[in-house]
Amino acid sequence: MKKTILTGFQPTGAIHIGNYLAVMAGIRQQQEQYDCYFFIADWHSLTVDYKVEEKRAMIKDLIAILLASGLDPEKCVFFRQSDILEHAELAWYFNCVTPISFLERMTQYKDKAAKNVKNINAGLMLYPVLMAADILMYDSDLIPVGVDQVQHIELARDTAKFFNNRFGETFKAPEPLLTDMPKIMSLTEPTKKMSKSDNPKSAILVADEPEVIMEKIKKATADEVGISNLLGLGKKFIKNFDAADYKDNNLKLKTELAQGLADYFAEIREKRKEWLTKDAEIEKILAKGAEKARSIAQKKMDDVRRKVGLK
Ligand code: TRP
Numbered sequence: 001m002k003k004t005i006l007t008g009f010q011p012t013g014a015i016h017i018g019n020y021l022a023v024m025a026g027i028r029q030q031q032e033q034y035d036c037y038f039f040i041a042d043w044h045s046l047t048v049d050y051k052v053e054e055k056r057a058m059i060k061d062l063i064a065i066l067l068a069s070g071l072d073p074e075k076c077v078f079f080r081q082s083d084i085l086e087h088a089e090l091a092w093y094f095n096c097v098t099p100i101s102f103l104e105r106m107t108q109y110k111d112k113a114a115k116n117v118k119n120i121n122a123g124l125m126l127y128p129v130l131m132a133a134d135i136l137m138y139d140s141d142l143i144p145v146g147v148d149q150v151q152h153i154e155l156a157r158d159t160a161k162f163f164n165n166r167f168g169e170t171f172k173a174p175e176p177l178l179t180d181m182p183k184i185m186s187l188t189e190p191t192k193k194m195s196k197s198d199n200p201k202s203a204i205l206v207a208d209e210p211e212v213i214m215e216k217i218k219k220a221t222a223d224e225v226g227i228s229n230l231l232g233l234g235k236k237f238i239k240n241f242d243a244a245d246y247k248d249n250n251l252k253l254k255t256e257l258a259q260g261l262a263d264y265f266a267e268i269r270e271k272r273k274e275w276l277t278k279d280a281e282i283e284k285i286l287a288k289g290a291e292k293a294r295s296i297a298q299k300k301m302d303d304v305r306r307k308v309g310l311k
């Protein structure tokens with residue numbers, strides 16, 4: 001029996017190379033090896049401030065990048081979270097077995113609440129419960145995520161336990177699947193994680209054209225930490241990389257790194273543009289994915305409704 005892999009992607013803005021390497025880079029291989037579920041976590045993305053008129057374009061861009069990165073809808077189940085209403089229903093049953101104290105101690109919740117004092121909505125706190133519903137719905141074994149999500153997967157394991165103890169064996173406990181990629185740091189403040197929201201010049205986007213990459217890398221901080229960060233990127237993106245070649249030659253390092261990045265993402269960059277023109281085809285892909293996901297979710301929910309005593 002193949003193991004089941006599942007992961008969600010939040011449409012919250014342009015995808016940078018750190019986002020890409022954390023999870024997306026693994027998709028192509030995973031879908032050869034496992035039963036895969038990949039989805040757009042659009043409900044999760046509503047828990048922080050956003051502009052309504054920008055959301056659709058963000059979703060479309062994320063889908064285009066996933067397809068351009070080799071996600072193959074014939075080999076995996078690819079869908080939008082909001083197309084499968086059962087996720088929200090399951091999250092409700094989970095809300096009713098999750099102690100609030102478990103949610104209050106989630107570090108991502110605390111961080112986001114501290115940064116968003118004006119909008120600490122209930123969804124922000126319940127976010128990991130919805131994530132547990134996404135995961136447990138499909139009996140997932142492995143969840144590819146960045147390290148920031150590991151605590152949420154532990155919560156999903158707890159949720160499975162709470163539910164099973166109360167209502168009988170129903171859900172399987174998942175495990176995180178972490179890549180061995182080092183953290184990708186900001187170009188402008190190399191002690192911080194790369195983040196497009198802090199400073200647009202600090203992050204290389206997957207969609208950046210070669211000139212833009214060159215410009216950003218040229219302006220990257222070149223103090224000791226900065227150079228060590230660029231060397232780390234070089235190891236990944238420069239062919240036949242040897243750190244000795246760049247000793248006392250920052251310009252050579254920056255030029256070759258920018259070139260390496262431009263080459264590495266060339267195919268994704270071009271395919272993304274093609275997918276952005278194929279709205280009808282994308283709708284068809286999502287409709288088919290939703291149909292597959294829904295048939296599994298409906299079966300699971302029949303069982304859950306019976307177990308909790310509603311049916
Ligand atoms: N919270 C995840 C993130 O921000 C996205 C997500 C939602 C997810 N549901 C999921 C990831 C289920 C893995 C499994 O990256």
